[in-house]
Amino acid sequence: MGLMTVANDFQANLPQPVQIMHEDPRLADTRKTLWLLEVDPRFAKDVFVTATAKNIDPVLWACNIYCESRFKRTAKSIKGHKGLGQTPDAIMRFGYDTADLMVAACILDEKRTLAKGDMQHAMMLYKGGRNPAAKKEADKVFDLYKQVSARIKEAA
Incomplete structure (x- = not known):
């Protein structure tokens, strides 16, 4: 078997790109969330990808x-x-939003x-531990999440 045959076989066995016909509704909700929060919509894909990679609700993650x-x-x-996720010892440089968000998602x-x-x-725990200040910060996230989720539901 020649080198070209091996290369062709390898290429043939690679996963082929999938054409997405419809946008994932969770990505659409992520876009709506950013719009409601008046945030640059270009963050939507990074928020969605990092949240879903760690099985986190993308709307909660955006909040x-x-x-x-x-x-x-x-x-x-x-x-x-x-950075975006306020991670300790963040070494993210401008332009590495996905990495910044992924580190934060891994921590959560x-x-x-x-x-x-x-x-x-x-x-x-993500907000700092088992203390009143961390609970207050976590409650802010969930309060915002409830408000945003209700607005998204109303618009549907």
Whole structure:
């Protein structure tokens, strides 16, 4: 078997691109969420991809990022956390939004594992632990999520 035959066989076995005929309704809801929050719609795909990669509701994820940084890439907390997801020791440079959001999604997913699947408890851990300040910050995310979800439902 020649080198060209092996290369052709390899190429033939690669997954082929799938043409999407309809937009995933969760991506559409992510776009609506960003519109309601008056955020640049170009973030929609990054928010959607990183949320769904970690089985996080994309609307909840968008609300969390909004509360963390208002989707400002240069945001910096008083604790020194940086970027869209306000991750500790963030080394993200401008233009690496997907990586920034993915690191943050991985952190939330890890917290959800520690919280045995309880997303409200996980969000509190993500926000700083089991303390009143973290609970208050987590509650802000869920309050915004409820408001945005209701507006999306009304528009449907």
